[in-house]
Amino acid sequence: RAMSSLTIPPPACMLRPLEVPLRYLFGPGPSNVPPRILAAGARPIIGHLHPEMYEVMNDIKKGIQYAFQTQNNMTMAMSGSGHAAMECAVFNVVEPGESVLVAVNGIWGERVAEIAERMGASVHTIVKAPGGVFTNEDIEKALAKHKPVLFFLTHGESSAGLVHPVDGIGDLCRKHNTLFLVDTVASLGAAPIFMDQQNVDILYTGSQKALNAPPGTAPISFNERACRKMFNRKTKPVSYLFDMSHLSNYWGNDGKSARQYHHTGPVSGFFALRESLAILAEMGLEESWRHHKEVAEYFWAGLEDMGLQLFIPDKDLRLPSVTTITIPEGYNWRELLQYMMQHHQIEMTGGLGPSVDKVIRVGLMGYNCQKRNADLALAALADALRKCKKSKA
Ligand code: PMP
Numbered sequence: 001r002a003m004s005s006l007t008i009p010p011p012a013c014m015l016r017p018l019e020v021p022l023r024y025l026f027g028p029g030p031s032n033v034p035p036r037i038l039a040a041g042a043r044p045i046i047g048h049l050h051p052e053m054y055e056v057m058n059d060i061k062k063g064i065q066y067a068f069q070t071q072n073n074m075t076m077a078m079s080g081s082g083h084a085a086m087e088c089a090v091f092n093v094v095e096p097g098e099s100v101l102v103a104v105n106g107i108w109g110e111r112v113a114e115i116a117e118r119m120g121a122s123v124h125t126i127v128k129a130p131g132g133v134f135t136n137e138d139i140e141k142a143l144a145k146h147k148p149v150l151f152f153l154t155h156g157e158s159s160a161g162l163v164h165p166v167d168g169i170g171d172l173c174r175k176h177n178t179l180f181l182v183d184t185v186a187s188l189g190a191a192p193i194f195m196d197q198q199n200v201d202i203l204y205t206g207s208q209k210a211l212n213a214p215p216g217t218a219p220i221s222f223n224e225r226a227c228r229k230m231f232n233r234k235t236k237p238v239s240y241l242f243d244m245s246h247l248s249n250y251w252g253n254d255g256k257s258a259r260q261y262h263h264t265g266p267v268s269g270f271f272a273l274r275e276s277l278a279i280l281a282e283m284g285l286e287e288s289w290r291h292h293k294e295v296a297e298y299f300w301a302g303l304e305d306m307g308l309q310l311f312i313p314d315k316d317l318r319l320p321s322v323t324t325i326t327i328p329e330g331y332n333w334r335e336l337l338q339y340m341m342q343h344h345q346i347e348m349t350g351g352l353g354p355s356v357d358k359v360i361r362v363g364l365m366g367y368n369c370q371k372r373n374a375d376l377a378l379a380a381l382a383d384a385l386r387k388c389k390k391s392k393a
Pocket residue numbers: 028029081082083084108154156157158159183184185186206215
């Protein structure tokens with residue numbers, strides 16, 4: 001007699017085909033993936049430790065060095081989303097008890113503060129309302145007071161729609177013996193960043209925003225200063241998966257001739273990421289920045305013509321990839337978003353963290369960054385404002 005028999009039948013849903021709707025992804029990410037990148041991700045799988053895969057990874061490394069404008073050897077892509085890069089950066093350069101300073105002006109600073117707190121760092125914050133800008137004086141004062149080993153700033157604050165100035169901050173961090181960590185998940189390819197010239201010690205981004213690859217991989221780079229700190233620690237990082245002493249070998253960055261098995265990288269995700277970095281290299285960074293700015297300005301003018309108010313008043317501080325619109329007086333933002341999804345197949349989103357109930361966010365990035373898409377978004381918004389009742393609120 002069999003020890004046991006099936007008690008759980010095959011679920012009915014599994015006997016139906018996968019259904020995925022076609023949608024305009026005009027939220028803050030993921031954005032629509034162009035056919036060329038989808039096709040790259042659909043190529044046959046090879047082993048994660050095959051020489052051809054190492055070639056793909058070497059290409060990715062070169063593509064990231066270009067996108068970040070860095071010569072850093074310690075450059076790679078995380079197997080994981082943007083959060084994997086956030087945790088990798090913090091876990092590897094900070095030891096428990098060490099001081100970390102985080103600039104909080106939206107959700108991403110809040111998240112990094114929590115990540116650092118969870119691993120036992122002594123976390124200090126400088127805080128502004130969502131979309132607030134820190135002066136270099138604000139930052140230097142806090143560096144002098146808290147003597148952090150790491151300072152975190154978000155370049156493209158996607159919850160607020162802000163692109164934060166970076167110039168001069170890297171020099172202040174050097175003066176105070178602090179590593180400068182910058183998040184460009186929402187801004188890379190859409191707004192200028194120069195890792196080496198701006199003295200950024202650790203930089204990361206995500207695959208699913210202006211790079212237009214599927215979610216699930218995250219480029220990251222550490223310079224020599226960051227490597228000195230992370231490879232001279234007394235304790236092991238809390239994460240095995242994100243330990244750079246292993247990842248540097250997996251990416252062929254540690255000078256050893258043999259790469260050892262550490263984990264199985266997302267092979268299809270790396271194919272797609274390689275293609276997205278190739279598209280950026282073909283277009284050129286400067287053209288990509290110019291194009292995002294041009295389409296964003298066209299979209300902002302259209303919004304203002306409709307009587308809508310932009311959440312970031314200063315044009316030069318607006319993130320070209322993700323626009324934040326102040327919720328128009330008397331409307332329920334959830335109703336507006338639902339209407340546009342239902343009638344226009346367009347995704348836009350509300351705020352996130354401290355910007356909830358304050359903004360509607362519209363992303364036009366990479367492949368989606370086209371004036372005709374700006375027109376679709378404007379028409380959907382105009383229709384929603386006409387059809388949704390001024391409320392209750
Ligand atoms: N940082 C910023 C600025 C982001 O916009 C996002 C994604 N919205 C993240 C980090 C986190 O990335 P992920 O969702 O890929 O983990």
